[in-house]
Amino acid sequence: MKAALAKAQKATKGPHPLVQQVLNYGYGETLGVERVASLFHTFLEAKDVASIGSGAAGINEFIDFLEMVQRGGSMLPENSDDEGDNAYDDHYERPDAEEIVGLADTTDHEVECDDGEAASLAESASEGEEAPEDADDAEDFIESSDADEVDDDFETPATAKRQRVLPKALQAPAAGKSANRGPGLASTSGRQSGGREPGNIMSYFSKMPAGSASASATASKSQPQHRTQLHLQRANPLAALLKQPAPRPANAPQTAEEKAMSDLDFANLKVFGNASFRHQQRQVITAVLQEQDVFVLMPTGGGKSLCYQLPAVLSKGVTVVISPLLSLMQDQVQALCEMACGGIPATYLSSQQSKEEALAVYRELRKPVPTCKLLYLTPEQFAKSAALKEVLAGLAQRGLLARLVVDEAHCVSTWGHDFRPDYKELGKIKAASFPGVPTMALTATATQKVQEDITKILKLQRCRRFQVSFYRSKLVLRVVEKEYGMTDEGKPKHMEALIDFIRAQPKGASGIVYCLSREDTEGVARYLQEQGAIPSRHYHAGLTPKQRVEAQNKWQSGQVQVVVATIAFGMGIDKPDVRFVLHFTLAKSLEGYYQEAGRAGRDGLPAECVLFYAKRDVPRLITLLRGVGKRKSKKSFDTGMELLNQMKAYCTETQRCRHALLVEYFGEPFTMGSCRTQCDVCCPALRQAAGHAEAEGADGERALMPGRQRQSGKPGSGSSRARKLAAAGSKALKSAGKGAAGPGAFVSASSMLNNSLTK
Numbered sequence: 001m002k003a004a005l006a007k008a009q010k011a012t013k014g015p016h017p018l019v020q021q022v023l024n025y026g027y028g029e030t031l032g033v034e035r036v037a038s039l040f041h042t043f044l045e046a047k048d049v050a051s052i053g054s055g056a057a058g059i060n061e062f063i064d065f066l067e068m069v070q071r072g073g074s075m076l077p078e079n080s081d082d083e084g085d086n087a088y089d090d091h092y093e094r095p096d097a098e099e100i101v102g103l104a105d106t107t108d109h110e111v112e113c114d115d116g117e118a119a120s121l122a123e124s125a126s127e128g129e130e131a132p133e134d135a136d137d138a139e140d141f142i143e144s145s146d147a148d149e150v151d152d153d154f155e156t157p158a159t160a161k162r163q164r165v166l167p168k169a170l171q172a173p174a175a176g177k178s179a180n181r182g183p184g185l186a187s188t189s190g191r192q193s194g195g196r197e198p199g200n201i202m203s204y205f206s207k208m209p210a211g212s213a214s215a216s217a218t219a220s221k222s223q224p225q226h227r228t229q230l231h232l233q234r235a236n237p238l239a240a241l242l243k244q245p246a247p248r249p250a251n252a253p254q255t256a257e258e259k260a261m262s263d264l265d266f267a268n269l270k271v272f273g274n275a276s277f278r279h280q281q282r283q284v285i286t287a288v289l290q291e292q293d294v295f296v297l298m299p300t301g302g303g304k305s306l307c308y309q310l311p312a313v314l315s316k317g318v319t320v321v322i323s324p325l326l327s328l329m330q331d332q333v334q335a336l337c338e339m340a341c342g343g344i345p346a347t348y349l350s351s352q353q354s355k356e357e358a359l360a361v362y363r364e365l366r367k368p369v370p371t372c373k374l375l376y377l378t379p380e381q382f383a384k385s386a387a388l389k390e391v392l393a394g395l396a397q398r399g400l401l402a403r404l405v406v407d408e409a410h411c412v413s414t415w416g417h418d419f420r421p422d423y424k425e426l427g428k429i430k431a432a433s434f435p436g437v438p439t440m441a442l443t444a445t446a447t448q449k450v451q452e453d454i455t456k457i458l459k460l461q462r463c464r465r466f467q468v469s470f471y472r473s474k475l476v477l478r479v480v481e482k483e484y485g486m487t488d489e490g491k492p493k494h495m496e497a498l499i500d501f502i503r504a505q506p507k508g509a510s511g512i513v514y515c516l517s518r519e520d521t522e523g524v525a526r527y528l529q530e531q532g533a534i535p536s537r538h539y540h541a542g543l544t545p546k547q548r549v550e551a552q553n554k555w556q557s558g559q560v561q562v563v564v565a566t567i568a569f570g571m572g573i574d575k576p577d578v579r580f581v582l583h584f585t586l587a588k589s590l591e592g593y594y595q596e597a598g599r600a601g602r603d604g605l606p607a608e609c610v611l612f613y614a615k616r617d618v619p620r621l622i623t624l625l626r627g628v629g630k631r632k633s634k635k636s637f638d639t640g641m642e643l644l645n646q647m648k649a650y651c652t653e654t655q656r657c658r659h660a661l662l663v664e665y666f667g668e669p670f671t672m673g674s675c676r677t678q679c680d681v682c683c684p685a686l687r688q689a690a691g692h693a694e695a696e697g698a699d700g701e702r703a704l705m706p707g708r709q710r711q712s713g714k715p716g717s718g719s720s721r722a723r724k725l726a727a728a729g730s731k732a733l734k735s736a737g738k739g740a741a742g743p744g745a746f747v748s749a750s751s752m753l754n755n756s757l758t759k
């Protein structure tokens with residue numbers, strides 16, 4: 001054996017690739033290159049093998065060995081079989097089958113379609129157009145339901161495939177990484193670099209690129225208010241265990257500006273690369289660090305993640321984040337591990353991981369003091385894995401469960417637009433397994449009712465609430481009449497209107513078109529591509545994982561201008577420069593609409609959200625609510641109908657500012673009364689553009705009159721005029737949007753519109 005080993009050593013030029021990897025993680029700096037190399041040989045000897053593959057499994061094993069040697073322990077992992085079986089066998093990410101209750105009387109529901117949808121449903125079916133009861137269509141409706149798509153989304157082979165690559169946080173075990181930057185070394189760093197307290201955040205910065213520290217800092221010069229209250233991370237246990245810690249890398253000295261920063265500003269800049277906090281972030285983070293229960297209601301793109309990630313970095317122990325989608329978790333973990341500061345140790349558990357991968361995570365959590373700072377889980381996993389509950393309870397007992405974070409917390413409530421049954425269990429589990437652990441709930445959309453549900457179900461105690469205004473002042477909201485039928489040229493009017501709208505956008509402006517069914521997305525994308533020469537891709541949960549990733553990447557990189565998608569394209573999409581989000585049919589609820597439309601303009605620049613409304617689309621949604629194939633409960637149907645009716649009311653509104661409607665829907669008073677230029681109700685130019693006409697009734701009230709009716713006396717002009725109007729609205733918007741609500745914007749919007757109409 002020894003001879004074989006010597007031969008292998010001789011044959012190898014330079015360190016074994018596995019050793020090299022481990023050195024890259026920082027063990028060279030802490031243990032010394034030679035000692036790592038020598039321990040590698042001891043490791044091989046102990047395993048009685050001549051060599052070992054340099055894959056993730058080998059690396060993990062070797063790192064475990066390094067730690068074990070330092071502790072003087074056994075080489076065998078503790079309870080590994082037990083953990084692995086439990087972790088692996090749980091089918092935690094499959095949502096519970098919904099209780100199926102037959103509807104007592106379906107005619108009731110037709111009666112509930114208060115303004116003739118039922119009649120319209122029958123009518124359209126008999127005409128053979130868009131027949132919602134059609135079997136194919138019906139299947140599509142099911143496919144586009146929230147539950148089904150979410151289901152597909154979080155445990156598809158795609159995600160499974162992606163996970164075969166061991167999460168970076170584990171490849172690098174965190175242990176290795178933080179051995180390098182770990183808080184244990186921070187005290188030295190703090191002293192060396194100018195006076196931050198021992199054991200503080202300096203530990204994360206030893207690998208910051210030189211010079212990036214303070215140049216752009218605009219951090220507050222005020223003294224840290226909560227420094228003494230922060231539970232700064234303790235010394236890295238690994239560093240303490242290491243027998244021969246190498247001299248730690250010298251940090252560049254802090255500048256005067258950095259010294260004056262609070263820990264929060266400093267961590268925000270150095271770890272996350274943000275020069276300042278956004279609205280409310282500082283207050284939220286401070287409350288979180290004070291270990292209060294916290295509820296955060298912040299619009300999409302507002303920066304919710306930082307509100308729990310930064311406290312996680314500064315806190316002792318592991319922060320557990322419950323997130324609804326596997327792909328979302330993976331993206332978050334990847335982003336954390338790739339932070340410019342050198343990476344934040346984070347990982348996730350998934351039923352798609354290999355047994356070894358799951359084991360590695362469990363091992364990490366069972367360490368006396370895990371180096372992992374954030375652990376992402378799906379609610380299903382959290383609710384159903386006994387092994388996981390036991391491990392988390394163990395962490396809590398050791399005082400190392402920093403907090404429980406429930407992201408997308410609206411999923412807790414049946415009134416939320418993405419209800420997930422397992423979210424309901426979270427509060428109960430917390431109370432039973434680790435009571436008293438601070439809890440944080442975050443969402444972008446929650447009505448008063450949903451907020452109450454979240455507070456109750458998650459058992460939030462003396463909860464601090466933070467709400468950032470729902471008003472997205474840079475978004476222009478419009479509802480456009482969706483005209484079916486054919487143009488004089490024999491083309492479908494609604495599709496041509498869509499093309500006109502997109503063509504009126506600046507060249508290459510990125511957008512999303514939401515459709516109800518998978519089939520719709522494919523048809524619309526094809527039409528845009530073939531008839532409009534608009535680079536488009538469809539996206540829905542029925543695509544193969546490869547197709548989905550490809551579509552998203554092409555859109556993200558700008559090769560594809562428009563993604564035509566079902567609501568499967570949603571959570572976790574973080575493209576800042578989306579200039580328009582079009583709904584080619586109604587959303588299922590105002591909450592859903594707000595969330596989907598809110599993907600526009602995340603960069604804070606003007607963007608447009610247009611809903612193409614046709615009354616005849618409503619029955620399709622009702623059919624969906626009824627549940628084709630699997631009947632939904634009466635309660636679920638009634639809830640769905642209430643939400644849908646609110647959505648319809650938004651579409652047919654002619655008096656009230658659309659921003660006010662949305663903001664007030666979430667219980668926030670809209671003190672401005674009117675947005676003036678940012679919706680088609682308040683801005684006449686946009687109103688006309690939306691294809692609405694004001695008709696003075698006898699009582700002086702305005703009534704919504706679709707463009708088609710208005711122009712019925714002008715044969716031949718209808719379709720092209722309506723199309724011009726829709727596109728003109730966009731042009732008008734460009735001016736209005738630039739002015740962002742100033743009076744000048746309105747003037748230019750009007751004149752633009754007039755010019756366009758007189759052409």
Ligand SMILES: Nc1ncnc2c1ncn2[C@@H]1O[C@H](COP(=O)(O)OP(=O)(O)OP(=O)(O)O)[C@@H](O)[C@H]1O
Pocket residue numbers: 274275276277278281298299300301302303304305306444572574
């Ligand atoms: N203080 C800040 N300074 C600069 N950028 C920030 C700041 N906070 C967050 N961001 C950036 O804003 C973007 C949106 O943040 P984040 O993903 O946390 O939003 P969110 O509120 O979770 O949105 P969603 O509800 O859509 O998930 C990210 O690219 C993030 O890096």
